[in-house]
Structure formats: structure tokens, C-alpha cells
Amino acid sequence: MSDSPTGTAFRIANNVGEGRVVAEPVWSVDPRTGKPREQVAVEATGEEIDRAVRAAHAARGALADRTARAALLRTAADLMDEARDHVVEAADAETALGPVRLTGELARTTAQLRFFADIVDEGAFLDVRISRADPATTPPTPDLRRMKIPLGVVAVYAAGNFPLAFSVPGGDTASALAAGCPVVVKAHPDHPATSELCASLLRRAAVKAGLPEDVVSLVHGFEAGVELVRHPLVSAAGFTGSVRGGRALFDAAAARPVPIPFHGELGSLNPVVITEAAAEERAEEIGAGLAASMTLGQGQFCTKPGFVLAPAGEAGDRFVTALTAAVSETEPGVMLDRRMRGAFLDGVRERAALPGVTAPVTPGAGGEHTVSAGVLTVDAGLLAEGGCEPLLEECFGPLTVVARYGSREQLSAVLGPLPGNLTATLQMADEDPEAASLLAELTPLAGRVLVNGWPTGVAVAEAQHHGGPYPATTSPFSSVGATAIERWLRPVAYQSTPQHLLPPELRDDAPQGVPRRRPQ
Template sequence: MPVPVWSVDPRTGQRRERAATEADAAAVDRAVNAAHAASAALADRATRATFLRAAAALLEEEAEAVVAVADAETALGPGRLTGELARTAYQLRSFADVVDEGEYLDVTIDHAAPELIPPRPDLRRYKLPLGVVAVYSASNFPLAFSVPGGDTASALAAGCPVVVKAHPDHPATSELCAALLRRAAERGGLPAGVLGLVHGFDAGVALIDHPLVRAAGFTGSVRGGRALYDAAAARPHPIPFYGELGSLNPVVITEAAARERAETIGEGLAGSMTLGVGQFCVKPGLVLAPATEAGDRVLASLTEAVGATPPGVLLDARMRDAFVAGVRKRAALPEVRAGLPGEGAAESGPRSPDGSVRAGVLTVPAAYLAAEGPYDLLLEECFGPVTVVARYAREEEIGAVLRRLPGNLTATAQLSAAECGADETDGAQAAEEPDEARRRAARLLEQLTPLAGRLLVNGWPTGVAVAPAQHHGGPYPATTSTTTSVGTRAIDRWLRPVVYQDAPPALLPPELRPHNPLGLPRRVDGRFEPRA
């Protein structure tokens, strides 16, 4: 008997509507085979670019309906979701531009050089799409990291059809967005099967095991992502699995920075850790702050700002229960102090206590995190609006704690003007005559660099710009690879290089023919040739 998938309002815990039906193995097989059959239709670059732009336009045309449904299922609010929809449309158009430009194909030609020792044959390389991509939607971004999100957009741009496993927190949003993408595909002459959608836990397992699936993208928990990662590796023919799993996103506040702008740092940290009710993968979850009068001012400012933040609704009751239990377990550790509770908000007006939580701040001496023990719990992500402030008495404690951290998406240094070299105008002179403040700052960045894929100075990690230079990834468990899931380089995940050696020109694909009939940017004999 078909198992219904219900859309649930997290504000009340009540069912809204029956949004879909869980997919059994046969339904998954149909979706994957339909996607595989659509591969040939996606081969044309102009068709793909038109499809991506049409998808962006349809999302914008239906923005009111999309935002309304997404808000009803996630409680993220119309303002936040309107911005997320704009980001999602921008991503789609950005990848359309990437497809048009063609640099992503990485066309590289080395002509034959028989005079070399050993002789070099004629070599011509470019990249081809892998095939059907499985995308596992994120709970906290129902648009930008879900059905029409970055994994889907980048895979389609690469020429890979997609089957999305919808997140159970927003099934109606997923259905609506999938329908819009299929409509955009059909307008451009593509089969609707280019974008498949399945629901249900068992469907997700069947999807990663399907022999026609050639790669997978995931955003979610360490536990769920690791299970899928292991399943992808255990297949008879293993496939690449690009997972974003979890991140603590450490922040280090130097004593000089705390003296210089304690209140500003505290307020900025509060805004970042409570943004989206703390449900961002780049939420700052561990802060190293000095155990000094200046550090006290930072903590006072942080606590005041967090205390003024109204309770918020988490994405579902399961996450709310895990958050409350996680905060309580951490607060129960000896020497941990709870500046604010970070638990349920019973007096939250019309909101249900089942879905509403207060933001919280926990403090602990940094020395307790420097060695293995029960305080290791504080070095694990707690999904929701809470952060741990570890107070260091000596600079050496910063390094001791950082050396114990797993991989992260981001790492942030809050530095003073002197540590940033703000009084230096000549970069060459500053490099030759560094003062002690600059040397300390440089050492701190050296310590942070191995920990994360994005390093911030005097900023906050929440907010990931969609740009060619962006990198959203990091050492495990932040991600399972060294690639990015945000920015135009995300397309690289779904491509594989192929080289033709001494192939006659008439047998070469158009991308590699001698006279560059497609006008693609190329690197020929080591020299870059821009797009014709």
C-alpha cells in the first residue's frame, strides 16, 4: 500500500496536506531510468543554458506561491525565504553563464612534439558529464540546497540529469519546485525526466545503490551523510559522493580585538549564531575568547544581544528535541556555565512549545578542551541557536584547542587594526618589516588554515556568496571531498576528463578540433586562448 508523505507545519506540529507518496524501489528505478534516457537531450550546451534560465524565471514568476509553501513547512519566514529564492535563481543563471562560456570544459591541447625526449604525442583533453546524479536535499535550505538548489543546478549545467531525494521537512515545496523545473525543461524541448523527485528513507537508500546513478550530492547530518558515503563506496562500482556533513566553524577573538571593539564583536557574533534560529551549516559554534576584562565585555555584549533575540521555531520537532537535549547535556558538564538557557520557550505566545526554542550561550575554560575527555562533547556541532565560548588564559591554549578540532567549513579570526596591518600602506614593506602584532595574527591564520575551506578575518561565516572564487567545503567531516558545493566550480564535481591521443581531426569531438569551431576558451601548448 502506498505510504503517504505529509506536509507538516513546524509552528503547530499539525499536518497541512498530503504532499506525495513514498517511492518504492520500482518508482526509484523509473525515475532513474527516465533521467538516464534524458542524458542525450542534455548534451547540447545552448539547450542546457536556456533550460537553466527558464527555471530561474519560473521560480521568480511563482515566487509568492513558492515562498508561502516553504514558509508553511519550515517556519523560516517570508523575508528569509524571499532572499533564498533570489539566491537560487541567481545560482541557476550563473551556471547558465558558465555553460555558455565553456571554460568549465577545461579544453587543453598539447601538439605532438617528436623532438622531445621522450617524444610527446598529440594530446587533446576536455571534460564530459558523469551521468545521472542523485541529490539529497537539505532541511535548512528548502530552495538553495534542495530541489532547485546548487547541487541540481551545477549537475544540470554539467549535462547530468538529476534525481532528487526530497527532504521530509518540506515535501510540498519540493513537489512545487520540481514541477516548475520540469515545466522549464519541457519549454526548452527537454524531457520532463531530466529532473526526477522521490520521497522516503527507503527511496534514498535505493537511489544511492542504483547502477545508473553515477554520483551523489548531499547536505545534512554527519550520521546520515556518512551512511550514504559508505553505501556509495560499497557498491560493486563505487561512485563519488560529495557530502556536506557538519561543521563547528570556530571563531578566535584576540585580546587586542576584544580591547578594541568588544561590543561590536559580541553583537556580530550574536547575530550570526542566531541567524535562521541557528540552523545554518556555517553557524559559529565554538568561540575562543580571552579570559580578561576585554573578554568579559565581549561576553556581556554577546549575552545581552542573544537574550534580546526572540524565541524561534526549529524545522521540526525532532530537531527541537535534539537541540534541547544537546544543550542540557553540555550545560551539565562541570565548569560549564549557561549564560542563557538555549532550551524550550514555553511562553512563546501563539507558537507551540514543541517547535520554539531560546538561543543560548555556554562558557567554559579553554583549558578543559585542550585534552581528550568528557568536554569533547563541546567540540561537536549542536544544530540550533547555541554557541560555546571557551575562555583562554594564555595564547598557547588557542593552539591547543585548535589542534583538537575536526575539519570545518569556515574558521574566523577577529583581529585588531594593528594585527591586520591597517597602519601599513605598502604591502611589500609590511612583509619585510612585520611587527609583533602582525606576526601573531599571521601565526593564528596559519593555525586556522588547515581546519577549514573558508577563512574569514573580522567577518562572520553566515552568508555564503555565490561567486567564482567561493569555496564551500572543508576537511572531513565538514565535507567528504575537497570540492565546493557553492560557486561556479561546483560544476567540476559532475565531470570527468577524457584525453584523445593522436586522433585524426575528423574523428575528434567538435570541442577538440584544430580550428576550434565552437570558439571555446582553450589552453594550447601551455598558452591560454580566450573564447573566440
């Protein structure tokens, strides 16, 4: 995702935002027309950021009760389900993603909240480990009891392309609350009304669960995001957005007097490799599948397959023909906002103008407010020689680049310099002689490796991993699935501590059900 010249990265670099006192209006805009709908809020001042963070910090003690945390998450899910029609209507008006897509995203979001409630109940995330005192070891072992505790206030930066699942009630918020961390969310400017509605539901859920409503707060404005990551009482941050904006916030988090963890999801090309055998076996099926995946949500998924290595020759031609036909039938669609539409059109023009690039389906402006999907092709040999670097960078929107390789060596030469990704996909045939070596080459490039599937769609599951080498993410942790909670915890070992002073989970008479590792 790109960042505008007046966006987060520019303002951090120029130290704008410090001491801000003027409150600018925050408008909800209809992306289908580009016209403002209503003023929703005002951008938070420095004093308002400070109050929100301090209120969240004061609410930490109430979240120590795991039963209350689980109740909060389940109650939030229930309230969002009850308000489904209002939530979907608000989100569609601001994102143009459509009621069907948003109804599914809401279901995913509430399932995720309940998923983390179950994780809180189980208690395995505490990673309790007990080593009994043993003077016979070398060196002697004292009584050691270790568990993970919450970091403190978490700043969450909402995503534009997922107004529910990766925004105010999304995975960062759900996992942080499950860890026992209060949350201050910086709303995304593309859906401020949806953000306000969801934040009010989360705050109502907190009160119903017997917790302070300030365990969740919402602020608006670019400067608010900068001041939030710099606040001394913020202990960690989660971000989903552009490479430029995310890297600027990451650098700001590292430059603090006390640096904090910054878990950012920034950008991903999500490469796909199609073997010769796979193309010969099912070229048409692969072409249709790729078209559906790369145009889903107008190509605005972080897992969109944006770069494909396909074989030269007759089987590869059949694949490109099928892909071309399927993409050509895709109707033009509305992107999330004018800035993203403009960045997409600029990115298409830059890539299409490169030497050796052709467009079987020309992407670009579908209308005054829409874009049309497209496909660009290039000889993989040109990429291996260098000089076509933009083709190896994410273009946020409905575009994929197909590089045609003529040999196994050429394929590897292109894979080698690829940046880190959220996903990498291998399309292979049964008993494919290239499968094992290609899987080994793809594994270092991504956090999730798929075989004969498509990366769009990220299940909320115990074994899920949604992260990858930089610039896909700034840390090795997942933002989806059970292990997402680990981002907001740190381990503490208590040595030779009297039973009555230990946390309940570490005592000999600890509550039943919390998994504990200890030597036999």
C-alpha cells in the same frame, strides 16, 4: 544536524529498503503547530526509483547540447521568479523560516541558476587542453586533446534548512545540470510540498528549453534515498544533512560494486578566534555581531559560528557581556521540525551538564513548539585537558559555546584537535601581532577562512569555496560557486583521433569562445 533512530543511517545499517513495495504517505507538516497540513505524495518504491533513474539516464544525450543546458537553467530561474509568491508561501508553511528570509533565499537560488547558465556559455569548465604531436620530445608526444565530460545521472539529497538554495532547485541540481548530468532529487521530508512545486517548475523549464522533462525527477522517502545511491546507473551523489546520515550514504556509495563519488556536506562547528587586541578594540561590536550570526535562522545555518575562543580578562568579559545582552533580546523561534527541536534540547542538556560549563544565557525550550537561543561558557583549560568533547561537536540550533583562554599556548592546544569545518573566523585588530600565526593555524581547519567578518551567508561567486576537511565535507570540492560543477565531470584525453570524430570543442575549427590551453 542530528539523525533520528529511524532515519537514513539506521535504515542503511539494518538493510531496510531493499525490495520495498509498500508506498507510505508523505505528509506536509506545519512546524509551528506540529500538525499535518496535507498528504503531498507517497514514498517511492524500488520500482519507481528504478524508473526515475532509467528515465534520467535516457535523457543524458539531450543535455549534450550546451545551448539547451543554458536555456534550461535560465528558464528555470524565470519560472521560479514568476511563481515567487507561491514558492515562498509553500516553503514558509513547511519550514517557518519566514517570508523575508525565504524571499531572499529564492532570489539567491534563481541567481545561482543564471550564474551556472553563464558558466555553461563560457565553456571554461570543460578545461580544454591540446598538445600537438611532436616527435622531437622524449618520449615523442602524440596529438592529445583533453576535456571534461559529464559523469551521468546525479542523485541529489535535499537539505532541510535551505528548502530552495540547497534543495530541489539548489546548487547541486544547478551545477549538475550545467555539467550535462540529469538529476534525480530525493526530497527532504520537512518540505515535500515545496519540493514538488519546485520540481514541477524545473520540469516545465526543461520542456520549454526543448529537453525531456526527465532531466529532473523527484522522489520521496528514506528508503528511496538508500536505493538511489545504490542504483547502478547513478554516477555520483550530492548530499547536505547530518553527519550520521551522510556518512551512512557515503559508506553505501563506496560499498557498491562500482563505487561512485559522494559529495556530502555533513556538519561544521565553524570556530571563531578573538584575539586579545580585537577584544580590547571592539568587544561590544564583536559580541553583537556574533549574536546576530549564531541566531540567524534559529541557528540552523551550516555556517553558524558554534564555538568561540575568547580571551580571559576584562576585554573578554566585555565581549561576553555584549554577547549575553544581544542573545537575551532574541525572541524564541520555531525550528524546522520536532526531531531537530528534540535533538537541540538534548544537545543543550548534555553540554550544560558538563563540569565547568556555565550558561550566561540559558538555551532551551522557548515554548511548546519553539526554542530559545543561548550561550555556554567554559575555561579553555578544561577543553585542552579533554573530557568535554561534546562542546567541540556541532549542536544544530541557536547555541554557541565560548571558551575563555588564558594564554596563546592554551588557545593552540584547543585549536589543535578540532575537526574539519566549512569556515573558520579570525577577529583581529589592525597590526595585530597574533594575526599571522593564528591565520596559519586556522587555515588547515576549514575551507573558508574569514577575517573580521561572520560566516553565515555564502556568496555565489567565482572564487567561493563551500567545503572543508572531514566531517565538514566528504570531498575537497565546493558545493557553491563556479567550481561546484567540477564534482560532476571527469577528464578524457583523445589521442591521435581524426578531427571528425572529436567532440566539437576539441576540433581545430572549434566553436568560438571556448577557452583552450595549448603550447605555443
